[in-house]
Amino acid sequence: MKNQILQILQSCPEEYKSGQELAERLECSRAAIWKSIQALQKQGVGIEAVPSKGYHLIPGQDWMTVSGIVEHLQPHFQDRPLTVLSSVDSTNKQLKERANRGEGEQILVAEHQTTGRGRMQRVFFSPQQTGVYFSILLSPKDWQLQECAQLTTMAAVAACRAIERVCGKEVQIKWVNDLLLNGKKVCGILTEGVLDMENGRLSHAIVGVGMNVYAPQGGFPETLQPIAGYLMEQPEPNIKNRLVAEFLNEFFSFYEGDKQAHAKEYRARSGVLGQEVNLHTASGVKQATVLDIDKDCRLVVQYPDGTQEVFQSGEITLRLSKEE
Numbered sequence: 001m002k003n004q005i006l007q008i009l010q011s012c013p014e015e016y017k018s019g020q021e022l023a024e025r026l027e028c029s030r031a032a033i034w035k036s037i038q039a040l041q042k043q044g045v046g047i048e049a050v051p052s053k054g055y056h057l058i059p060g061q062d063w064m065t066v067s068g069i070v071e072h073l074q075p076h077f078q079d080r081p082l083t084v085l086s087s088v089d090s091t092n093k094q095l096k097e098r099a100n101r102g103e104g105e106q107i108l109v110a111e112h113q114t115t116g117r118g119r120m121q122r123v124f125f126s127p128q129q130t131g132v133y134f135s136i137l138l139s140p141k142d143w144q145l146q147e148c149a150q151l152t153t154m155a156a157v158a159a160c161r162a163i164e165r166v167c168g169k170e171v172q173i174k175w176v177n178d179l180l181l182n183g184k185k186v187c188g189i190l191t192e193g194v195l196d197m198e199n200g201r202l203s204h205a206i207v208g209v210g211m212n213v214y215a216p217q218g219g220f221p222e223t224l225q226p227i228a229g230y231l232m233e234q235p236e237p238n239i240k241n242r243l244v245a246e247f248l249n250e251f252f253s254f255y256e257g258d259k260q261a262h263a264k265e266y267r268a269r270s271g272v273l274g275q276e277v278n279l280h281t282a283s284g285v286k287q288a289t290v291l292d293i294d295k296d297c298r299l300v301v302q303y304p305d306g307t308q309e310v311f312q313s314g315e316i317t318l319r320l321s322k323e324e
Contacts, residue, residue: 010065018054062235072245081106089115091135092208109134130216135208143202148193153297157262158250166242172271184229187211267293276319
């Protein structure tokens, strides 16, 4: 009910909606409406209650709406199913469940995730009013499972372009799925694929994106303070809507076109070329130097003994010095 109320108020921000009107529309009691309004206010949603008028969102907040996102989408992308919720457990998890029910391609956007996660099952900090968290359910045709990595790199370039266009900030890519601003992570990407066992191809894939748009109230948790950053100092209306829309415009242009059209830009935006890194592999952590990112966005590294290796996926951390 909270999600439904917020969507109604978002759809007409200049109007007041009475408790009775909301109750009739949602087929519930006015007491249930009031309880949900209070819950939203406790979450930090600025809702003003005015006697004899009703409820409306306080101006100046950066809340997302379906109409606000669609307004900035290119016309040929506007018919894609899109849902915006105030809170979910995980946008990737929700779309995975929908895919298992046989639902088709769609986009799910949330203001808040209660159990957001990144790679290696790490928790992805997703507090209310801080960022944008969204996932795209795809049904790639004739894609092999190993090509799933291309969705991650497409998303990385799309996110870079969106952030620069909307926020005016130049970000770099830390291979393979993180975006950095001034050395701190402002965006993470998690791509998950499901294999069709009959033909060895992807039956569907889910691309999840989380962007830290604003600093969270009270700051980041202590463990994240050295590594987490944000894009904007102060809330500005419509920033989140535009970020999601610009990302979708760029991503779907890549997805529906040449699979490698983004590779050159991915390499150019890399923040790890020539860097000393710790490479985390199944056999342990190895020290290496990043030599290149090839045309397939794979990482080319050289070990201290001079041998080289190419990685399609994995995780690296930058080393502050060769002795580290």
